[in-house]
Amino acid sequence: xxxxxxxxxxxxxxxxxxxxxxxxxxxxxxxxxxxxxxxxxxxxxxxxxxxxxxxx
Amino acid sequence: xxxxxxxxxxxxxxxxxxxxxxxxxxxxxxxxxxxxxxxxxxxxxxxxxxxxxxxxxxxxxxxxxxxxxxxxxxxxxxxxxxxxxxxxxxxxxxxxxxxxxxxxxxxxxxxxxxxxxxxxxxxxxxxxxxxxxxxxxxxxxxxxxxxxxxxxxxxxxxxxxxxxxxxxxxxxxxxxxxxxxxxxxxxxxxxxxxxxxxxxxxxxxxxxxxxxxxxxxxxxxxxxxxxxxxxxxxxxxxxxxxxxxxxxxxxxxxxxxxxxxxxxxxxxxxxxxxxxxxxxxxxxxxxxxxxxxxxxxxxxxxxxxxxxxxxxxxxxxxxxxxxxxxxxxxxxxxxxxxxxxxxxxxxxxxxxxxxxxxxxxxxxxxxxxxxxxxxxxxxxxxxxxxxxxxxxxxxxxxxxxxxxxxxxxxxxxxxxxxxxxxxxxxxxxxxxxxxxxxxxxxxxxxxxxxxxxxxxxxxxxxxxxxxxxxxxxxxxxxxxxxxxxxxxxxxxxxxxxxxxxxxxxxxxxxxxxxxxxxxxxxxxxxxxxxxxxxxxxxxxxxxxxxxxxxxxxxxxxxxxxxxxxxxxxxxxxxxxxxxxxxxxxxxxxxxxxxxxxxxxxxxxxxxxx
Numbered sequence: 150x151x152x153x154x155x156x157x158x159x160x161x162x163x164x165x166x167x168x169x170x171x172x173x174x175x176x177x178x179x180x181x182x183x184x185x186x187x188x189x190x191x192x193x194x195x196x197x198x199x200x201x202x203x204x205x
Numbered sequence: 206x207x208x209x210x211x212x213x214x215x216x217x218x219x220x221x222x223x224x225x226x227x228x229x230x231x232x233x234x235x236x237x238x239x240x241x242x243x244x245x246x247x248x249x250x251x252x253x254x255x256x257x258x259x260x261x262x263x264x265x266x267x268x269x270x271x272x273x274x275x276x277x278x279x280x281x282x283x284x285x286x287x288x289x290x291x292x293x294x295x296x297x298x299x300x301x302x303x304x305x306x307x308x309x310x311x312x313x314x315x316x317x318x319x320x321x322x323x324x325x326x327x328x329x330x331x332x333x334x335x336x337x338x339x340x341x342x343x344x345x346x347x348x349x350x351x352x353x354x355x356x357x358x359x360x361x362x363x364x365x366x367x368x369x370x371x372x373x374x375x376x377x378x379x380x381x382x383x384x385x386x387x388x389x390x391x392x393x394x395x396x397x398x399x400x401x402x403x404x405x406x407x408x409x410x411x412x413x414x415x416x417x418x419x420x421x422x423x424x425x426x427x428x429x430x431x432x433x434x435x436x437x438x439x440x441x442x443x444x445x446x447x448x449x450x451x452x453x454x455x456x457x458x459x460x461x462x463x464x465x466x467x468x469x470x471x472x473x474x475x476x477x478x479x480x481x482x483x484x485x486x487x488x489x490x491x492x493x494x495x496x497x498x499x500x501x502x503x504x505x506x507x508x509x510x511x512x513x514x515x516x517x518x519x520x521x522x523x524x525x526x527x528x529x530x531x532x533x534x535x536x537x538x539x540x541x542x543x544x545x546x547x548x549x550x551x552x553x554x555x556x557x558x559x560x561x562x563x564x565x566x567x568x569x570x571x572x573x574x575x576x577x578x579x580x581x582x583x584x585x586x587x588x589x590x591x592x593x594x595x596x597x598x599x600x601x602x603x604x605x606x607x608x609x610x611x612x613x614x615x616x617x618x619x620x621x622x623x624x625x626x627x628x629x630x631x632x633x634x635x636x637x638x639x640x641x642x643x644x645x646x647x648x649x650x651x652x653x654x655x656x657x658x659x660x661x662x663x664x665x666x667x668x669x670x671x672x673x674x675x676x677x678x679x680x681x682x683x684x685x686x687x688x689x690x691x692x693x694x695x696x697x698x699x700x701x702x703x704x705x706x707x708x709x710x711x712x713x714x715x716x717x718x719x720x721x722x723x724x725x726x727x728x729x730x731x732x733x734x735x736x737x738x739x740x741x742x743x744x745x746x747x748x749x750x751x752x753x754x755x756x757x758x759x760x761x762x763x764x765x766x767x768x769x770x771x772x773x774x775x776x777x778x779x780x781x782x783x784x785x786x787x788x789x790x791x792x793x794x795x796x797x798x799x800x801x802x803x804x805x806x807x808x809x810x811x812x813x814x
Contacts, residue, residue, distance in 0.1 A: 152423025153282070155447040161285035165511050168292035172503025175301065176253075176496060183492035191490070194312040198488065201317060201653075 216363065216626050223400075223630050224377070227637070230393045256494060257501035258398035259638075260485050264295060264476070265401065265509040266639035267354030267632045268347070271612050272697025274513030276468065278600045278611035279437070279695070281445030282426075282518045283464050288511045290473025296502045299477055304486040304495040306720040311487035313811060318646075319480035320654040322487075323712070326719040327727040328807060330658050335734055337654025339711055340480050341647055343704055345680045348643045349687035350700035352378070353609070355636040356688065357697075361613035362625050368689065374636070375685045381637050394641075397634030402505065404631035405512040407624060408616075412516045415619060416523060425522040431539050432525070432574035432599055435547075445518045459778040467702050467749075467780035474782065475705025478712040480650075481642040509635075513612060520600040520615040525576055528597045528618065532559070535594055536572060548575040548594060550602075551585075558586050559593060565605065573602040608695040644677045651676030694751075702780070703745065703752065710737035710785035714793040723808050729797030737789030741781040750777035 153159045277284040307322070314325040320340065324333025352374055359370035416422035423446055430444025440460040441450035449460035476482065489495055533548035550562040550571045561570035575596040583593035603618070604610035616628050652673030687700075714733045718725040745752045746759065747769045753759040754767035763769060768777035 152420040152425075152427055153446045154427055155444075157448045158282045158285065158446050161289055162282065162515075165285055165288040165292060165507055168289055168297065169503040169507040172292065172296055173500040175297070176498075176500030176503075179496040179499075181493065183496055185491045185493040187490060188312075190312050194315060194317075194487070197315065198317055 219626050220630065220633075223633070227381070227393055227396065230396055253494060253497035254501050255392070255395045256489065257498035258402075258505055259394035260482070260498065261502055261505035261509065262394045262398035262401065262635065262638035263485065263642045264479075264482060264506065264639075265635055266351040267358070267636045268350040268639075268697050268701040269510050270513045270632060270635060271354035271358055272350060272609060272695065272701060273468070273472075273510070274517035275608035275611040276695050276698045277514040277517035278520050278615075279608045280442065280449070280460065280464055280468075281447065282514065283448045284468060284514045284518075285511065286465070286469045287473050288507065288514060290469060291476065291510050292503050292506050294473055295476040295482075296499060296506055299482070299486075300495050300499050300502065303477065303483075303717070303720065304489065305492045307483060307486040308489050308492075308495075310720060310811060311484075313813065316487070317484070318649045318653055319483045319712075319716075320650060322483070323715060323719065323730070324654070324658070326811060327715070327725075327730045328803070329727045329731060332715070332727070332731055332734065333654050334658050335731070336480075336712065337650040337658070339707070339738060340650040341655060341676065341680070343707055344480075344643055344647050344650070345683040346687065346700050347704040348640060348647075348680065348684035349691070350697045350704075351636050351639055351643070352684055352688045353692075353700075354697045355632050357609050358613040358616075358629060358632050361610060361617055362629055367692075371685065371688055375681065377633070378637065378640055379681055381641065394638045397638045398505065400627075400634045401631045402508055404624075404628050405508045408516055408620070408628070409508075409512045411620060411624075412519050412523065416519060416526070422519050422522060425526070426519055429521060429525060429599070431543075431545060432521075432576070434574060434599075434601070445521055454774055456774050458775055462775050462778040462780075466778075466783050467706070468698060471702040471706035471709070471780045471782045474713070474786070475702075475707075475709040478708040478716055479705070480708070480712075481646040483716070484646075516615065517600075517611055520611055520619075523615065523619055524600045524603055525597050528603055530578065530595045531573070531575065531598055531602065532593055532595045533573075533575065534559075534591055535577075539574060544577040544596075546575055546577060546594070547572055548577075548596070548598075551593070554586075557584075558588070559583050559591075560586050571605075573598045606694075609697050644680055647680040648673035648677045691755075699752070706780060706782040706785075707738065707741050709782055710741045710789050712737075713786065714790045718793050718797075723812065724797055724802060725793060726797045726800040726803060728800040729793045729795075732796040733789045733793035736792040737785050740785035740788050744781035744784060748777060749779070749781060753777075 150159055151162065153162060273284065273287065310316070310326060311322055314322065316322040316325045318337075320333045320336035323336050324330060352371065356367055356371040356374045359365070359374060360367045363370070413419050413422050416425055427444065427446045430447065433442045433444060437460070439457065440463075441457045442460055443450060449464055450457055451461045452458040486495070489498075531548075531550060532552070533550040535546040536549050537547040539545040539547060550573055551559040552562050554560050563569065564571040575594065575598050577594045577596040579595040581593050581595075582590055584590055600611045600615065601608065604614050616625055620628070652669035656672040657669050691700075711734050714737065715725070715730040718733075719730065746756055747753055747762065750767040750771065759766065759768060763771070770776035
C-alpha cells in the first residue's frame with residue numbers, strides 16, 4: 150500500500166496522519182466544552198510574569 | 206555536488222527584509238500586547254492559531270528539520286515513529302492531560318519557571334536548584350544542535366565555510382536573543398511558524414511531484430533496498446521504507462535499538478519534560494484555549510517533523526534518479542538485471558587518467574552503491590585500461606556520509622534557487638523561535654532558580670536580572686563553542702536526543718507525579734531526579750558506545766573499549782532512557798511509599814479543588 154511494503158513503516162506513516170486527524174477531531178468536539186474563565190489568581194500570576202519580563 | 210552555491214544580492218535583501226519584519230513585529234510588541242501573559246493580564250484570549258503555532262515554533266527547530274531529516278536520509282522512514290510520538294505525546298498528551306494541571310498548579314503556587322514549579326510543589330529549595338543547574342549545564346547542548354543545523358544549511362546553500370556560517374548565525378542569534386527577542390513575542394513566533402509551514406508544504410509537494418507522486422516515490426525508494434551500504438546493512442538496515450531488523454543479542458539488531466530507543470523514544474517522550482515547553486502551559490488563559498490549540502498544533506507538528514523525515518528518506522530516490530553523475534570502477538555486482546553495483550569512486554586527474562577518490566575518514570578508496578547508467582573504456586594511473594562506469598547513488602554518497610548535510614544538499618540540488626532562500630528563512634525562523642525560548646530558560650534557570658535560591662535573595666530582582674543576562678551570554682558562548690568543536694556523525698540529532706532523554710529521566714516522574722498524585726513526597730521526587738540524572742550520565746559516559754567513545758572516559762577505564770558492555774551485543778546501542786526512566790519512576794514510587802506524606806495544608810494549596 151502506498152508503495153511501502155513494511156507494515157510497521159506504513160503504520161507509522163498513516164499513524165502520524167491519524168494522530169493529526171485525532172487532534173483536529175478533538176479540537177472540534179471540545180471547542181466550547183471547557184470553561185473559559187480568568188480568575189483573580191490567574192491575573193495576579195500574569196501580572197507577576199509580565200513584571201519579570203519587563204525587567205528582563 | 207553540483208549546485209548554485211553563492212550569496213547574491215537578492216539573497217541578502219530577502220534575508221534582511223525578513224530580519225526587519227521580525228524586528229518590526231518585536232518593536233510593535235513592545236508597544237502593546239505581545240506575550241501570552243499580556244493577553245492574560247488584559248483578560249483577553251490569544252487566537253488559538255497564534256498560541257498553537259507559537260508553541261510549535263518553539264518546539265520545532267533546525268535540529269528536527271536538518272538533523273533528524275538527515276538521519277531519516279540515512280536510516281529511512283522508520284523514523285516516522287518519532288512523528289507519531291511527537292504528535293501523540295508532544296501535542297495530544299501534553300495539551301489534553303498535562304496542560305491544564307500544569308497551568309493550575311503553576312498559578313496556585315505562583316511559579317514562573319519549570320524548576321520553580323517543581324521546587325514549590327515539593328517545598329524544596331534543593332529540587333529547584335537541582336533542576337535549574339541541570340538546565341543551565343545541559344541546555345547549551347541542545348542550543349548547539351540548533352545552531353549546527355542552521356549553520357550547515359547556510360554553509361551549503363551559500364557556499365561559505367561552516368565556521369563563517371556559524372559565526373554569522375551566532376551573531377544573528379545574539380542580536381535577536383540578547384536585546385529583546387527573549388521576550389516571548391507571540392506574533393513574531395507566529396510569523397516564524399507560518400514561514401516554516403509554507404516552506405514545508407512546498408518542499409513536500411515538490412519532492413513527491415519530482416518523483417512521480419506519492420505511491421511512485423515510495424515504490425522507487427522501496428526498490429532501492431539493495432543499495433543500502435554494507436556497514437548499515439550489517440547493523441540491521443533493510444531499506445529506507447523498512448524497519449531495521451529487530452532482535453536481541455547480535456550486532457545485526459543494533460540499528461533497531463539506536464533508532465527506536467535513542468531517536469524515537471528519547472526525543473518522543475522527552476518532549477513532555479522540556480522546561481521551555483512546560484512553562485508555556487502556565488501562560489495559557491484557560492482549558493478551552495488549550496483544547497482549541499490542539500488541532501493546529503497537531504497539524505503543525507505533522508508538517509514540521511513529518512515532512513523532513515519523508516523528504517530526507519526520499520532524497521535517496523531523488524539522487525538515484527536525478528543526482529549528479531558519478532564515475533568509478535565496479536567492485537561487486539549487486540544486481541546485474543537492474544545494473545546496480547558497488548563501485549570504487551574515481552575522478553579524472555589533470556593528465557587525463559582516472560584515480561580513486563579516497564574516503565577522508567579511512568584514506569581507503571571510497572566505495573558507493575550505484576545505479577549504472579553508462580559504461581566506457583578508460584585508463585587508470587598505471588596506464589592500464591579498465592571499464593569506467595557512470596551512474597547515480599544514494600543521498601549519503603553525495604554528502605560523503607554526513608547525514609547532517611543530506612537535507613541541505615537535497616534542497617540545493619533539487620529545489621529552485623528561490624526556495625533555498627525561503628528554506629533558509631524557515632530554518633532561521635525555526636532556530637530563532639526555539640533559541641529565544643532556550644536562552645530565556647537558561648537565563649531564568651541561572652537567575653531565578655540558581656542565584657536567587659542559592660543566595661536566598663527572594664524577590665530582589667536587580668542582581669538576578671544581571672545574572673540572567675550573563676547566563677544567556679555564557680550559554681551562547683558555550684553553544685557556539687560546542688558547535689564549532691564537535692563535528693561528528695549525525696551530531697545534531699544525537700545532541701538533541703541526549704538533552705531530551707536527560708530531561709525525561711530526570712524530570713518526568715517528579716513532574717507528572719507532582720501533577721497527578723498527592724502521595725508523592727519531596728524525598729521521592731529528589732531521589733527520582735537524582736537517580737534519573739545519574740543513571741543517564743553513567744550510561745552516556747560508560748555504556749552507550751557512540752557517546753561514551755566520543756567523550757573518552759570509557760577508553761581510559763577499560764583500556765580502549767568503547768563501552769563497559771562492549772562484549773555484550775546491543776547493550777552499547779541502547780539509549781539511557783530505557784534504563785534511567787524506569788529506574789527514576791521506580792525510585793519515585795518506592796521512596797514516596799516509605800517517606801512521610803506531604804503537609805495537608807500545602808496539598809490543599811496545590812489542589813484546592
